[in-house]
Amino acid sequence: MDFYFAIIHPMSNTLFFYNSLSRKKETFIPIDPKEIRVYTCGPTVYNFAHIGNLRTYIFNDLLQRTLIFLGYNVKRVMNITDVGHLSGDGDMGMDKVEKAASEKGMNAWQLSDYYLEAFKKDMERLNMLSPTIWEKATATIKEQINLISQIEQKGFTYKTSDGIYFDTSKFPEYGAMSSLTNDGIKEAARVDFNAERKNPRDFALWKFNTTGKKRAMEWDSPWGIGFPGWHTECSAISLKHLGNPFDIHTGAIDHKETHHPNEIAQTEVATGKKMANFWLHAGFLNAESDQKMAKSKGNFLTLQSVIDRGINPLAYRLYTYGMHWRQTAAFSWEALGGATRAFGRLQVFVQENLPNSTNLPNYDDRGSAPAGALPQFKERFLQALSDDLNMPQAMAVVWDLVNTSKKGNFQAEAVKLLLDFDRVLALGFSQIIPIGQIPENISKLIAEREQARASKNYALADKLRDQIQKLGHTVVDKQPIVWYNRQALLV
Ligand SMILES: [Zn+2]
Structure with missing residues (x-):
C-alpha cells in the first residue's frame, strides 16, 4: 500500500490578495518564485503628499516588507510623475505647474525636485523601504514615444487638434475592473474636455503644446512638440524595468477607474500580452468631515502638520x-x-x-x-x-x-x-x-x-x-x- 502524505512547513503560508481584476480574493502564485515583480504608481511631485497619499505608500511598503518577510526577493518599481498634466486625479495642468514654479522662484524642473525631496523625507520619517527602482517620467520620454508609436502601428490611435488619442472603442476589454457608471464616465469626460474625442473614455497619449509659447518641459516627437499623457509613463516605465506580465500592480482606489484601465489598454495593445496578474487598490483616507482631502478645501493634512x-x-x-x-x-x-x-x-x-x-x-x-x-x-x-x-x-x-x-x-x-x-x-x-x-x-x-x-x-x-x-x-x-x-x- 502506498502512503501519500504532505509535510506542511509551519511557515509555508499561502498568500491571498484581493484582486481588483477578478473582484475577489485570490491565491497569489508568483510568476517567477525567485523574484516578485511589483509596480507602484508613484507620487505627483508638484505638491506635498497628504497623509491619505502616505497611507497608500505605507500599504505599498507593507506589501514589499511582507513579501521579503516571507522569503521572497522583490523588485519594486515606482514612477515619479514630474511632468505636469492637464487632467487626472488632482494633477495640475502644465500651465499651472509653470505658474506655481515661478511663484516659488523656480522652474518646473526645480519645483518637481523640491517636492520629490519632500516626499522622500516623508518616506524616511515613516520608515518606508525604498522601491528597488525609482524612475522619473521625464527620464523615459524616449520609451514613452516608442510605446505610443507601437500603439499607433497597431491602429489604435487618432489625432485631434491638441494631441494623439487612444481609441478605446477598438479595445473591447477596456475598463474591465472599472466600476464607473455612465454618469461617472460623463463626469470624467467633462474634466478632460475635448469635443474632438470619438468616445468619452478616450485619453491622450501625447499632448501638443498649443499655447504658442515654449514650455520648460516639452519634447520633440514624431507628432510634434509636446509632452506625454499621464497614463503613458506607467506603461513605459513598467515595461522598461519589469516587462509583462509582472506580478502585482498597486495604486489608490481612484486609479481603478481611469488611470489603470488606460495603462492596461496601452501595454496590452502594444505588447499583445497581459500587463499584470494582480491589481491591488488602497482605500482613501478622507478628511475628518469625510470629504476628499484637497488643497482647495483647506483640509489637506501633511505629515509635517501631524509632527507639528x-x-x-x-x-x-x-x-x-x-x-x-x-x-x-x-x-x-x-x-x-x-x-x-x-x-x-x-x-x-x-x-x-x-x-x-x-x-x-x-x-x-x-x-x-x-x-x-x-x-x-x-x-x-x-x-x-x-x-x-x-x-x-x-x-x-x-x-x-x-x-x-x-x-x-x-x-x-x-x-x-x-x-x-x-x-x-x-x-x-x-x-x-x-x-x-x-x-x-x-x-x-x-x-x-x-x-x-x-x-x-x-x-x-x-x-x-x-x-x-x-x-x-x-x-x-x-x-x-x-x-x-x-x-x-x-x-
Ligand atoms: Zn500609474
Whole structure:
C-alpha cells in the first residue's frame, strides 16, 4: 500500500490578495518564485503628499516588507510623475505647474525636485523601504514615444487638434475592473474636455503644446512638440524595468477607474500580452468631515502638520494599521491620539524588555515562554499578513503577545519576536536603545533636562533636547510622546 502524505512547513503560508481584476480574493502564485515583480504608481511631485497619499505608500511598503518577510526577493518599481498634466486625479495642468514654479522662484524642473525631496523625507520619517527602482517620467520620454508609436502601428490611435488619442472603442476589454457608471464616465469626460474625442473614455497619449509659447518641459516627437499623457509613463516605465506580465500592480482606489484601465489598454495593445496578474487598490483616507482631502478645501493634512502637533510619524504609521488597507475611512485626530498612546506603550514594553536591559530587577525571570507559545504567535502573525495583509488582525496578535508574555513572564522572548515582526511593522523597535546602554554623556544631558523640566524651566529643557538631538539621539517622553528620528531613548 502506498502512503501519500504532505509535510506542511509551519511557515509555508499561502498568500491571498484581493484582486481588483477578478473582484475577489485570490491565491497569489508568483510568476517567477525567485523574484516578485511589483509596480507602484508613484507620487505627483508638484505638491506635498497628504497623509491619505502616505497611507497608500505605507500599504505599498507593507506589501514589499511582507513579501521579503516571507522569503521572497522583490523588485519594486515606482514612477515619479514630474511632468505636469492637464487632467487626472488632482494633477495640475502644465500651465499651472509653470505658474506655481515661478511663484516659488523656480522652474518646473526645480519645483518637481523640491517636492520629490519632500516626499522622500516623508518616506524616511515613516520608515518606508525604498522601491528597488525609482524612475522619473521625464527620464523615459524616449520609451514613452516608442510605446505610443507601437500603439499607433497597431491602429489604435487618432489625432485631434491638441494631441494623439487612444481609441478605446477598438479595445473591447477596456475598463474591465472599472466600476464607473455612465454618469461617472460623463463626469470624467467633462474634466478632460475635448469635443474632438470619438468616445468619452478616450485619453491622450501625447499632448501638443498649443499655447504658442515654449514650455520648460516639452519634447520633440514624431507628432510634434509636446509632452506625454499621464497614463503613458506607467506603461513605459513598467515595461522598461519589469516587462509583462509582472506580478502585482498597486495604486489608490481612484486609479481603478481611469488611470489603470488606460495603462492596461496601452501595454496590452502594444505588447499583445497581459500587463499584470494582480491589481491591488488602497482605500482613501478622507478628511475628518469625510470629504476628499484637497488643497482647495483647506483640509489637506501633511505629515509635517501631524509632527507639528507633537506626534511621532511612526505613531501615524501605527494608526494606519487600525484599518484594512482597502477600506476608505475618515481621518480622526482622536483615533490618532489613541494610536499615539498605543505606540508609546509598545515602545516602553520593548525598551524595558530588550535583551541587554540587564540592569533591570527580575530581568532574568522574563525569558521562558511555554513550549510552542512563540511559534504559535509567529504563525498567527503570518496568517494575518497572508490573508490580504490584514493589519488589524496582525496588531491583535501583537497585543496578545505583549499581554500574554506579561502574564506568563516571558517578556524578553516576546520582545525578540516583536523585533522580528518589526521587519514588517517598521515601528522602529530595533532603534530603541536598551536601558543601561545609553551613552554616559547622553544620560547626563537627559538628567539635566529632567531637572529643568521638574523646575519648569522649559526653555532650558528644549535646549537640552536639541543638544541631545544633535548628538544623534532623540528623547521620547512617555507623556506626551514626541517624535524621534534615528534612535529613541525613553526616559
Ligand atoms: Zn500609474
